[in-house]
Amino acid sequence: MNYNVVVIISIVICAILSLLLSYYGALLVLDEKSGLFKVTQLIIAIVSMTTFYAPIKHLLIKYMDVEEDESENKND
Secondary structure (H helix, E strand, C coil), X not given: CCHHHHHHHHHHHXXXXXXXXXXXXXXXXXXXXXXXXXXXXXXXXXXXXXXHHHHHXXXXXXXXXXXXXXXHHCCC
16 A cells, blocks of 8 residues: 555544544534634644544554655656
8 A cells, every 4th residue: 555545544534533523522612603613623623633643644554564665656
């Protein structure tokens, strides 16, 4: 499996997790009709994306046996 595919898969997984966490996390704190709901949801989404991206990518690379060297496509 290519390194770029692993990065895309980890971004998609992280985006889905962030969407769920940000919606339900903001719903716990604020009412959905509140003016600060979307701002809180955005902050939670940004924090969860930056928190979960690296561990998910590391696990996918580890278990899919992908080398992080991007120069494998170059045939010099």
